[in-house]
Amino acid sequence: RKEVEQDPGPFNVPEGATVAFNCTYSNSASQSFFWYRQDCRKEPKLLMSVYSSGNEDGRFTAQLNRASQYISLLIRDSKLSDSATYLCVVNSWNYGGSQGNLIFGKGTKLSVKP
Amino acid sequence: DTEVTQTPKHLVMGMTNKKSLKCEQHMGHRAMYWYKQKAKKPPELMFVYSYEKLSINESVPSRFSPECPNSSLLNLHLHALQPEDSALYLCASSQVAGSGNTIYFGEGSWLTVV
Numbered sequence: 001r002k003e004v005e006q007d008p009g010p011f012n013v014p015e016g017a018t019v020a021f022n023c024t025y026s027n028s029a030s031q032s033f034f035w036y037r038q039d040c041r042k043e044p045k046l047l048m049s050v051y052s053s054g055n056e057d058g059r060f061t062a063q064l065n066r067a068s069q070y071i072s073l074l075i076r077d078s079k080l081s082d083s084a085t086y087l088c089v090v091n092s093w094n095y096g097g098s099q100g101n102l103i104f105g106k107g108t109k110l111s112v113k114p
Numbered sequence: 115d116t117e118v119t120q121t122p123k124h125l126v127m128g129m130t131n132k133k134s135l136k137c138e139q140h141m142g143h144r145a146m147y148w149y150k151q152k153a154k155k156p157p158e159l160m161f162v163y164s165y166e167k168l169s170i171n172e173s174v175p176s177r178f179s180p181e182c183p184n185s186s187l188l189n190l191h192l193h194a195l196q197p198e199d200s201a202l203y204l205c206a207s208s209q210v211a212g213s214g215n216t217i218y219f220g221e222g223s224w225l226t227v228v
Contacts, residue, residue, distance in 0.1 A: 104156030
């Protein structure tokens with residue numbers, strides 16, 4: 001099982017659609033979780049941290065289920081500008097001997113069409 | 115705009131050249147990172163510096179040599195690289211090197227080895 005697995009994508013959706021990304025992680029000792037967004041030929045940028053209680057930032061909602069080792073990102077009313085690759089990221093201190101390492105999923109590409 | 119600044123943005127070098135990538139942050143962060151990202155792949159950790167000391171080297175070949183002159187600067191010295199080393203090299207920083215700390219990326223340096 002890969003350390004962090006995401007939906008393969010790509011997701012092609014019309015403007016205004018609701019889209020959900022899912023992610024699972026294999027290390028039950030993982031301690032912090034993030035969604036990053038990466039535009040083509042740009043650096044990854046933090047979209048939001050993910051907390052067990054769930055958190056919302058405008059049109060974006062992130063959820064964490066520690067028991068199932070599952071993370072999700074919901075985008076409502078998607079915009080053309082949401083088109084990007086969304087990276088599920090897990091930070092595991094002392095994971096595999098590497099301290100404070102960010103483990104990236106392979107990313108899911110989202111294309112929002114007019 | 116990112117507060118982690120990388121130079122140069124683009125670099126083309128021959129296999130016998132010696133060059134350096136530079137990274138600077140003025141957020142008072144005490145952890146700095148080098149990541150390598152190939153096309154359509156997630157970033158891969160290369161090095162972590164914590165309080166100006168190298169704390170993680172992810173089995174990176176010695177042709178890559180990191181240096182942290184002070185808490186704001188991080189360099190990556192390149193020597194005798196191979197064409198397969200061509201990639202986007204991302205510098206990042208966080209408050210400290212630990213779980214839960216958000217990692218902020220620079221815009222990256224695009225390296226082509228010819």
